[in-house]
Amino acid sequence: MSQDQLIILRNKETGETIHTRKNKRKVERKIELKKYSKKLRKRIVFKEAKK
Numbered sequence: 001m002s003q004d005q006l007i008i009l010r011n012k013e014t015g016e017t018i019h020t021r022k023n024k025r026k027v028e029r030k031i032e033l034k035k036y037s038k039k040l041r042k043r044i045v046f047k048e049a050k051k
Contacts, residue, residue: 007031009046014039018046 005021009031018035030048037044 008049008051009033009035010049011037011044011046013044016046017049 002021005023007020007022009018009020010016014037016037016039020031020033022031032045032047034043035046036042
């Protein structure tokens with residue numbers, strides 16, 4: 001995975017992080033994705049964080 005495309009998604013409640021990638025040429029806004037949290041055992045919103 002290219003380091004340019006790599007982003008970190010973080011949940012503020014649990015502090016969990018997920019690494020994923022995005023095309024910065026097409027998507028200019030910050031990404032918010034619903035992902036499964038292992039700590040809470042349900043789907044929650046993960047927001048893009050700074051590297």
